Amino acid sequence: MGMTAPARWLVAVGSLLALTACAGTGGSPGGGTQRQIAVSTAVPDEPVTLTLAYTDDPPSKALIEGFTKRHPNVTIKPQMTPFNDYVKSIKLAMSSAQPPDVAQYNPGAMSSLVPAGLVLDLGPWAKAYGWNDRFPPATLETLSSDKTAKRFGTGALYAAPGGLSVLGVFYNKSLVKKVPKTLGDFETAMQQAKDAGHAPLSVGALQVGGFQIWNALLNVLGDVKQYRSWVYGEPNATIETDGARKAAETLTGWVRKGYVPAAANATADTDAQAEFAGGKSAFLITGNWAAAALEKQMGDDVGFFLMPGPTAEPPKVASGSSVSYAISSKTQHPNVAAAFLDYLSSPEAAKVQFEAGFMPVDTKTDMGGAGLPVEIKAAFTPVAQANGIVPFADYASPGMIDKLTPGVQGLISGKMATAGFLSSLQQSWNEHHGS
Structure with a gap:
């Protein structure tokens, strides 16, 4: 250096x-x-x-x-x-x-x-x-x-x-006793929360909270190189990939299992955050920008980890911006x-x-x-030093956010299939990049 x-x-x-x-x-x-x-x-x-x-x-x-x-x-x-x-x-x-x-x-x-x-x-x-x-x-x-x-x-x-900033998973330490090491562990923890009568996830899909879940899943289920080339606008890049499909299908699977609240599409990001801070759910997927407010409300009860992947290997990729x-x-x-x-x-x-x-x-x-900021920095630093920060998907084209938000709402409501969702994203990309 x-x-x-x-x-x-x-x-x-x-x-x-x-x-x-x-x-x-x-x-x-x-x-x-x-x-x-x-x-x-x-x-x-x-x-x-x-x-x-x-x-x-x-x-x-x-x-x-x-x-x-x-x-x-x-x-x-x-x-x-x-x-x-x-x-x-x-x-x-x-x-x-x-x-x-x-x-x-x-x-x-x-x-x-x-x-x-x-x-x-x-x-x-x-x-x-x-x-x-x-x-x-x-x-x-x-x-x-x-x-x-x-x-x-x-x-x-x-x-x-x-x-x-970095996108990750906040968790309620009074409801979740062990940090999930794999995606399977995470799903098990959400099921345990549901079985105990708690909402597994708070989701603000009315705004960006829904597509952030898909983005976080794509980070650990997709090919980072493919994703970067798409967001960066490289010629012939596509989001219609196996990883993007797996991320969308994992999200819709969570909907079917009851991990995503039925009212998610009518819930704003601030309301989802307030619900989590009030102890009504076990997990909230959002960025470190929420950390100060959550720590103020929850004290030592709130923790943070990056979305885990299929194996117990610590994540070396996360969505972030500056x-x-x-x-x-x-x-x-x-x-x-x-x-x-x-x-x-x-x-x-x-x-x-x-x-x-x-x-x-x-x-x-x-x-x-x-405290919480130190916990977030400990999870984030290896990603930053491994050059593992990837942009949010809305960087891919000026109109992408207008496809992502309603698209994920469609996945959650069951009114849009995975293929249609990804096709709509690629269409926005093609219109901007001339492909």
Whole structure:
């Protein structure tokens, strides 16, 4: 891995010794003449003001505080927009004469911002700072794309991660005494909960909770390479695979056995979470973003594990994503903005990310302490270090979420067969990728 993270941090950000790399390039609106930028890892002494646009509640404010404390001459003004309005608003803001310097990445927005040249290619800074050694490789892959923003894992890097999330299984320790090691164990535990008069699973299929179960099953029943190629948009990729079929059939089997509540399709994610937190079910499949609220309500009664596979081998793959940030091609301070992105991979930022309920980008930092977040990090770290983080299925095309949610609802209600479900996903993929 080369230089340790703390040592590299002191050289790359804290030092005023400039490391000048090859000139960076920033696209211009409409994809016209490229702007040449002298890349440096030094943060200047003079006052600098940046604006940062973000949505909902990532650790943005806390990360800003950490960075500006280290660099008191830098002011970063946060601009928060609700999630439902973010894609539209950030497209307009980044196209304006005075866009935010840094913007939270969103694949829906990037599908137009990247082709228009409104965000910087971060490759030169990645090289200067050594980001390939400091950020988990899989997180950078999903933030890299060709100039059409249709293929991930190729082309240029357009954002850097600032906090990671992972999909897994929360369980009620008062109802489940032993962590399932295999998928068979998990099904046995759900049956035991049912036999004891408890709901095995809380499921919010009205929103994304249903497709997250299918996604988690696909991770352990499917071929990771096949799945990645589909989400990344590689030519001729398909989701109509044996693994995807097994995942859908396993889910419908759980419905038949009564593990999925009859009211799942009418239950919102927040209601499913509240039901689980209230002790009415044994398991809840969702991401670590729910951890803080669950621990507050359940205390020591809540635990976490990754979806187990057919064998007792610990899972080395899990769906996840990152709160990530891109830099405007119009910013007057690209090197300072890049220094902020580099800060996101520091041990100091790791503590901020962890305290905000995210998994830290620096997976090697010892967080110490105890409790649910530490349990999640223990399960997640081997996956991150094995490059086993895979994107959620809705990354595969802009309209994929509109197929996933009703599709899984159809599987649960019995109104859609596995073949029809997968065919609908592939149709959305084909329409976007032109296959």
